[in-house]
Amino acid sequence: MFGDIPGLASPFAELRRLEQELDEMFGSTVWSGGIRSLPPGTFPAVNVGTTPDKVAVYLFAPGIDPKTLEITLQQNLLSISGRREVPVEQNATYYRKERFSGEFRRVISLPEDVEPDRVDAKYTDGVVQITVQRRAAAQPRQIEIH
Amino acid sequence: MATQQDITPRAGNGDSTQERRDRSSRASEAALRPPVDICETDQGITLCADMPGVSRDRLSLQVTGNMLMLEGTAQLELADQMQALHADVRSTTYRRTFALSNELETDKIDAHLKDGVLTVRIPKRAELRPRHIEVQAS
Numbered sequence: 001m002f003g004d005i006p007g008l009a010s011p012f013a014e015l016r017r018l019e020q021e022l023d024e025m026f027g028s029t030v031w032s033g034g035i036r037s038l039p040p041g042t043f044p045a046v047n048v049g050t051t052p053d054k055v056a057v058y059l060f061a062p063g064i065d066p067k068t069l070e071i072t073l074q075q076n077l078l079s080i081s082g083r084r085e086v087p088v089e090q091n092a093t094y095y096r097k098e099r100f101s102g103e104f105r106r107v108i109s110l111p112e113d114v115e116p117d118r119v120d121a122k123y124t125d126g127v128v129q130i131t132v133q134r135r136a137a138a139q140p141r142q143i144e145i146h
Numbered sequence: 147m148a149t150q151q152d153i154t155p156r157a158g159n160g161d162s163t164q165e166r167r168d169r170s171s172r173a174s175e176a177a178l179r180p181p182v183d184i185c186e187t188d189q190g191i192t193l194c195a196d197m198p199g200v201s202r203d204r205l206s207l208q209v210t211g212n213m214l215m216l217e218g219t220a221q222l223e224l225a226d227q228m229q230a231l232h233a234d235v236r237s238t239t240y241r242r243t244f245a246l247s248n249e250l251e252t253d254k255i256d257a258h259l260k261d262g263v264l265t266v267r268i269p270k271r272a273e274l275r276p277r278h279i280e281v282q283a284s
Contacts, residue, residue, distance in 0.1 A: 063262065089187065093187075108232075
């Protein structure tokens with residue numbers, strides 16, 4: 001209804017949508033469009049980086065109690081679930097409530113060569129860092145020429 | 147070539163994927179806008195902002211005139227030669243500005259950072275706090 005009023009629809013919204021679509025199409029990451037992928041903006045945001053010997057997963061989850069996090073790794077499927085409580089101030093008028101509150105769950109496919117029993121997790125400044133070691137066989141070997 | 151400050155792990159070689167990644171990371175090098183909750187009581191205004199990865203020494207709060215600017219740089223522990231497999235977050239800087247109003251005491255702002263959540267309390271001037279007027283029953 002209001003979309004018909006000239007000057008009201010933001011031209012930037014269309015640009016943003018286009019950018020998102022392009023990202024999903026060309027895969028600025030190999031993951032976009034994955035069957036378990038979640039729409040952009042889902043809490044918590046996740047970055048994944050790899051080196052030849054390990055995979056590091058960064059979860060941007062500020063203000064959570066790390067003890068309530070449940071992290072499981074089944075073969076190469078990493079599941080993280082937890083809850084974020086955002087305390088509500090009594091007798092206050094809220095103008096903005098943009099921060100996520102409630103339960104969350106993310107499932108991430110890691111490379112196939114991770115070792116599920118060699119996982120390490122820590123929480124610093126609101127970021128959960130999960131490091132999983134990869135199997136030695138997958139690491140590139142230097143072949144010497146005699 | 148991942149550096150300490152770089153939130154987005156990137157590959158070091160210049161293949162086409164890398165170029166694409168560079169282009170997209172350049173385009174989004176702009177600061178992230180942290181999500182906030184803002185509420186008001188009789189005492190003042192409380193603002194909470196999510197800034198994961200920011201430590202106290204990488205956070206800055208500035209009041210210029212009646213503008214309050216939050217700025218922070220996230221730092222992740224990245225290994226050498228780390229390649230990005232996926233990145234929801236593609237910038238290391240958070241920035242957001244708010245206009246304050248006159249009844250707020252900007253020199254008495256109290257800020258607190260814990261686990262990536264910034265809480266800012268801005269008190270109202272005592273003389274400008276709302277007074278509750280009791281209606282006397284006759």
